[in-house]
Amino acid sequence: MRKRKLIDLARPSRQHWLGYILLAPAVILVAAIIAYPLLISIDISFQDVKLPRMGAARKPFTLENYQDLFSSPEFWHTCWVTLKLVVVVTTACLAVGLATALLVNNRFRGRRIARLAVALPWAVPEVIATVIFAWIFDSSFGLMGWLFIKLGLANQMVAWFSDTTAAFWVVATTMVWKGYPFVSIMCLAGLQSIPEDFYNAAKVDGASALQRLRWITIPSLMPVLGVTMVLVVLWVFRDFSIIKVLTDGGPLKATQTLSIMTYNEAFGFFKFGYASAVGVITLLLCVIASMAMLGRGSKAMY
């Protein structure tokens, strides 16, 4: 009698198993890398932990970190700053990214150089870009202050990082500069997948350029824009280095986002339990925002 194989991948009903088997090591590894720290973080957020210790005995369960967090004006202020930054940076990145994508999607001389120029900020490492912006906006010797004086917009150097409003806009500008090329590249890919027939038909019907943008380009791009928007929102939520290098969350916490607050509470004030609670709330907010936007984006396509 012929011995049956334990896992016969040749059988039609088992053929899809091969895919799962090949994916399993990567999935297990990613789960271990992501899920384990996540579970540890959630666990610590329910303990009164100052400095954690791997393998140390678990401290009693407490909701104190969350109670402190929700009753802290600093937390709500930080949420407000994060929301402002997410809205401003995402909107500006989408607007500039889409505009530049539409521009370089046209045929004109020097298009390749223009495409390169549009994508260039994406290639500059984040910390280097931030240091460049820190010098551009330097309050004593910066180019921007000099420009403001020469243009008559200010009569003395602007203390960009000593003013809560100015510091916020410097951070937002830097993030937009660094973030828009990603939107541009994604939109350009999306634009090139829109059939030319749509535009030809619209032209025959007498649609203007604005109408073609409104009724063909934008709706066709919505799936791309939806995913891109989610990725940009998540990037703004979790971005750390730009704010850390430019302002460290200051002045007066005017640029302190949830990620900066998490870092400061953990490594600045050695309050890991509290910091983990901030991290868990940030994660929940990111999940909610992503789900809301992905649903909306996928419904909007033709």
Next chain:
Amino acid sequence: MKARFLKAAAALAVGAMLATTALTPALAETLKFVSWQKDEKGVGDWWASVIAEFEKRHPEHKIEWTKVERAAYADTMTTLFAGGNPPDIVHLASFEFHSFADNGWLEDLTPWTEKSGLNLDGWSGQKACNWDGQVVCIMMLYYGAIFAYNEEMLASEGVAVPTNWDEFLAAARKLTKDTNGDGIPDQFGTGHETKGGAGQYLAEMASYLLDAGASYTNAEGEVTIDTPEMVEGLQRWKTVISENLSPRDLSAGDIRKLFADGRIAMRVDGPWLYSIMEQGAAKDKLKLAKVPFDPPLGGSSNVLAMPSEIDEEKKELVWEFISIATSDEFQSSFAKLAASTPPSPRADVSAAKAEIPHFDLLVEAQQAANKAGVDRIPVGLEIPFNEFSKMIQEEAQRMIIEDLDPAEVAKRMHEKAVALQ
């Protein structure tokens, strides 16, 4: 036959292995030493000399010296300790070791000092290492601030080297100017870090507060911020920053570089400023003098410690390393190589004095600060120091940004400091 041969060979191999293991001396250890000072000119060279001496005395053991940038240092050390993998030789800043000690991660060095006979009487700043009845570290630097100035700038404005706050303020006002006529000041009377770490922000403010007679806490650790002296000190800080007598929003590193390159006229700083001055474009015009504030700013800087959880054999080796670093010979060479005041009272600083023209100034400042009990970390606020310094920084920034009355600010700082305690 083959099986019997294989069995015999295996038995022989196991026997040989056991025999060689029994004969092998103690395994060579590699001690991990993490520091932010590795590539620093002067003090980095001194650490290298201590390591070389250790490896000379113990050729079978090695020290693996790794540099971690200061900005990422607290994070890295926290992660290493939290992961149960601390460095064997623990090097920490004096404002950050308390949390590690409070968690029980640092060895009580009292038995080690007693066993080796290390006399810590008169050791500058060592009092700061006493934590919860234990000696958890050895102070490696307690410094007094020096006053550096650009002689040419002062002479061109007919300004004498200031000797008190009023003269300093008058000089700073006179020396802040637009030198190229574009309407933008490009030369500054003094320089302070106003952006970045809260600990450094406190150090920048400290000279004005100390000179006004203010302190954050008294010797018993009670908060003493809401006082007329503190109000005066805060007013001085507000004046210097609000009148733009210092460039705004720069880090201490940028400020030191601007001073060394001749864009800032006066700077109060630690002994490390000298090596930066020596590399600046204006180095020939830069001079040193006594700080025009009394008492001068001083403070503990960095400490050596031992993790409590490493095995006894490693502890012996770490203590050997600490013993070399704290020996009279190496404390004397510290003065010369690091161009700083060594904490040991037994260090022979004659070679340093012969080579470094301003060394007497450093010693004088260190002694004056030590005598006045000046330190960057207020008594009673060691554990929440990072939170405390952040609070002070923010309230001081608020005072300047919103043009608040220093009396109101001192009151709020006081309340918040008490709450932190």
